[in-house]
Amino acid sequence: MPELKHLTSPTQYASRGDFCRVFYEETDSLYRLSFLLTADSEKAQQCFVSGLEDSVNGNPVFKDWARSWARRAIIQNAVRIINPRPTEENAPSDFSSDGRTLANGQPEIAAVLDLAPFERFVFVMSVLEHYSEHECSILLGCSRREVVAARIRALRQIGTAMGSDSILQVSVRSAKPGSSERRSAQARACRPEAAAIGGRRSG
Numbered sequence: 561m562p563e564l565k566h567l568t569s570p571t572q573y574a575s576r577g578d579f580c581r582v583f584y585e586e587t588d589s590l591y592r593l594s595f596l597l598t599a600d601s602e603k604a605q606q607c608f609v610s611g612l613e614d615s616v617n618g619n620p621v622f623k624d625w626a627r628s629w630a631r632r633a634i635i636q637n638a639v640r641i642i643n644p645r646p647t648e649e650n651a652p653s654d655f656s657s658d659g660r661t662l663a664n665g666q667p668e669i670a671a672v673l674d675l676a677p678f679e680r681f682v683f684v685m686s687v688l689e690h691y692s693e694h695e696c697s698i699l700l701g702c703s704r705r706e707v708v709a710a711r712i713r714a715l716r717q718i719g720t721a722m723g724s725d726s727i728l729q730v731s732v733r734s735a736k737p738g739s740s741e742r743r744s745a746q747a748r749a750c751r752p753e754a755a756a757i758g759g760r761r762s763g
Contacts, residue, residue: 572622572623573620573621573622573623574620574621574622574623574625574626574629575623576616578623578626579612579615579616579626579630580612580616582615582626582627582630583611583612583615583630586627586630590608590611590630590631590634591604591608593631593634593635593684593689594607594608594611594634594637594638596669596672596673596680596684596688597634597635597638597642597680597681597684598638598641598642599673599677599680603638603641603642606637606641607634607637607638607641608634610633610637611630611633611634611636611637612630612633614633614636614637615629615630615633618633631689635685635689635699636699638681639681639699639700642677642681644677644678644680644681644700645677645678645702646678646702646706646709646710647676647677647678647679667721667722668722671717671718671721671722672684672718674717674721675714675717675718678700678702678706678710679710679711679713679714679717680714681696681700682696682700682707682710682711682714683710683711683714683715683718685699685700686707686711687711687714687715693707693708
């Protein structure tokens with residue numbers, strides 16, 4: 561019987577270079593995701609950098625999953641930084657003043673950032689990133705019922721602010737502040753002297 565060496569080939573797993581390439585090619589998209597989740601430019605920077613470091617130094621993942629894994633790392637770090645919890649309707653937003661400045665002239669992004677933290681996370685994850693209710697509940701540490709209720713509140717608030725036709729425009733608009741800092745973070749994480757990746761993720 562022929563050996564099935566290809567099933568365990570290291571080339572099947574994403575290397576440091578693969579993740580660095582993903583973060584370089586999708587810098588604006590990944591930073592926008594960080595910014596929409598955190599509603600704060602400094603926290604978005606922190607989330608972006610931590611997401612890159614976690615992707616590069618984390619557990620092995622298949623090469624074809626590198627892009628989706630990078631976005632998941634961003635989301636996980638944003639959850640850790642913000643710790644969004646289910647709230648009652650009409651809870652206040654944590655949209656920072658610098659976030660308002662950066663969202664100036666982008667009303668559809670401002671409408672998302674005006675959501676309360678838990679509703680904002682649920683909207684971004686379920687509507688923009690297409691995570692299932694089950695996935696959202698696991699990542700946010702809440703029940704599926706709370707996810708559904710938060711999405712309804714978020715859609716209602718954004719629909720009132722923008723009109724229903726404008727909701728999904730958020731997914732195609734870019735928020736680009738802090739580009740130089742993000743490029744610098746990429747360079748630091750992708751240097752040869754960065755922390756080595758163990759096991760099959762070496763490369």
